[in-house]
Amino acid sequence: MRTLIKNIKGLYQVEDNKKMAVCGSAMAELPCIENAYIIVENGLIKDFGKMCDLKDTNADKVYNAHNRYVLPTFCDSHTHLVYAGSREIEYIDKIKGLSYEQIAQRGGGIVNSAIRLQQTDEQKLYEDAMQRIDSMIKHGTGAIEIKSGYGFTTEAELKMLRVIRKIKENSPATIKANFLGAHGVPMEYRGRQSEFVDLVINEMIPRVADEGLADFIDVFCDRGFFTVEETDRMLFEGVKHGLKPKIHANELAKSGGIQVGVKYNALSVDHIEHTGEEEMEVLKASQTMPTILPGAAFFLNMPYAPARAMMEYGLPVAMASDFNPGSSPSGNMQLILTFACVNYKLTPQEAINATTINSAYAMDVVDSCGSICRGKKANFYITKEIPTIEYIPYYYGENKVDKVFLNGVEQ
Ligand code: NIG
Numbered sequence: 001m002r003t004l005i006k007n008i009k010g011l012y013q014v015e016d017n018k019k020m021a022v023c024g025s026a027m028a029e030l031p032c033i034e035n036a037y038i039i040v041e042n043g044l045i046k047d048f049g050k051m052c053d054l055k056d057t058n059a060d061k062v063y064n065a066h067n068r069y070v071l072p073t074f075c076d077s078h079t080h081l082v083y084a085g086s087r088e089i090e091y092i093d094k095i096k097g098l099s100y101e102q103i104a105q106r107g108g109g110i111v112n113s114a115i116r117l118q119q120t121d122e123q124k125l126y127e128d129a130m131q132r133i134d135s136m137i138k139h140g141t142g143a144i145e146i147k148s149g150y151g152f153t154t155e156a157e158l159k160m161l162r163v164i165r166k167i168k169e170n171s172p173a174t175i176k177a178n179f180l181g182a183h184g185v186p187m188e189y190r191g192r193q194s195e196f197v198d199l200v201i202n203e204m205i206p207r208v209a210d211e212g213l214a215d216f217i218d219v220f221c222d223r224g225f226f227t228v229e230e231t232d233r234m235l236f237e238g239v240k241h242g243l244k245p246k247i248h249a250n251e252l253a254k255s256g257g258i259q260v261g262v263k264y265n266a267l268s269v270d271h272i273e274h275t276g277e278e279e280m281e282v283l284k285a286s287q288t289m290p291t292i293l294p295g296a297a298f299f300l301n302m303p304y305a306p307a308r309a310m311m312e313y314g315l316p317v318a319m320a321s322d323f324n325p326g327s328s329p330s331g332n333m334q335l336i337l338t339f340a341c342v343n344y345k346l347t348p349q350e351a352i353n354a355t356t357i358n359s360a361y362a363m364d365v366v367d368s369c370g371s372i373c374r375g376k377k378a379n380f381y382i383t384k385e386i387p388t389i390e391y392i393p394y395y396y397g398e399n400k401v402d403k404v405f406l407n408g409v410e411q
């Protein structure tokens with residue numbers, strides 16, 4: 001099967017040789033070919049270039065992208081999109097002045113989602129998640145990392161991860177599974193948190209690994225959640241079982257989460273609102289991707305992570321949706337572009353780098369996703385007729401994506 005997309009006004013994020021990530025000032029550049037074509041064969045990007053160089057126009061399917069742009073699909077490297085029910089009541093509590101931590105302390109928040117998840121069967125969780133993913137794909141997302149973490153018991157965590165496995169098998173999107181056993185402390189373990197950590201280490205991690213249910217391990221390492229020492233113990237065990245760390249860090253305080261993540265060579269440290277010089281220095285000497293979640297900071301009205309300072313320090317920055325029912329109930333990555341530009345003062349080009357190639361790295365799919373490169377998956381979208389690519393973050397709240405191709409197939 002050969003597909004040709006021709007007369008593309010601008011083909012963005014092209015590369016001849018695969019990059020791992022884009023750092024610092026290089027994030028301002030978004031390589032582009034004007035008046036371009038792209039050829040897909042057997043689900044992969046076969047070739048691309050300028051229209052005047054197009055020789056072989058034979059194809060089973062031809063699309064005319066006149067006045068439209070083509071970009072690689074977003075890689076959403078941090079989501080909690082398998083969940084039961086919704087939490088709009090807490091949203092009202094927040095409007096009335098309660099903080100995220102106060103809601104968590106009185107049994108709301110993650111604990112609330114865990115109770116609902118335990119009562120919901122696999123099929124329902126799967127169907128709801130697939131519907132959310134369908135909408136994300138229509139908005140231009142092609143790769144998604146999904147976390148467990150609303151289980152709180154071994155059985156419920158395994159149930160969540162089995163749902164994620166089923167999504168992996170059936171969704172056209174590229175899916176990665178992240179075991180987040182230490183997302184919160186169940187009510188019955190309050191006051192004896194270390195016993196819950198023991199449960200994660202001695203029971204959950206070995207079972208998750210035995211069943212091959214996860215690619216990554218995550219811990220919510222922050223004030224009021226899990227300490228650096230607890231995180232260290234869990235990551236040690238996870239790595240021993242072949243899981244790559246990716247952690248929640250420094251959302252609520254300078255928790256030491258970034259340092260412990262780097263110690264275990266985490267793929268990414270995420271949230272990182274509370275990041276200073278010390279943390280940036282540690283990141284600079286590491287392979288760990290600093291990942292900002294603009295949707296959560298917006299929705300919880302929190303301080304913004306110092307994205308510009310990190311880039312000036314020469315660091316790469318990735319951004320993801322954090323799609324979850326509590327702190328970021330949206331998986332729309334076009335909105336993340338807008339937040340990146342308005343709240344973090346990234347240019348649209350920097351924001352696109354943060355949500356494609358850099359976020360691909362953060363979820364370990366940069367070899368196959370995140371750019372327009374020969375041999376990578378044919379995962380890209382054709383925009384609607386829009387004047388410029390800057391228009392994508394600018395005209396917020398509307399879907400600027402017309403057609404999405406995943407593995408070369410129109411969705
Ligand atoms: O990434 N910070 C911790 N976990 C999620 C929130 C999950 C929830 O509130 O349900 C996050 O924001």
Ligand code: FE
Pocket residue numbers: 078079080248322
């Ligand atoms: Fe999260």
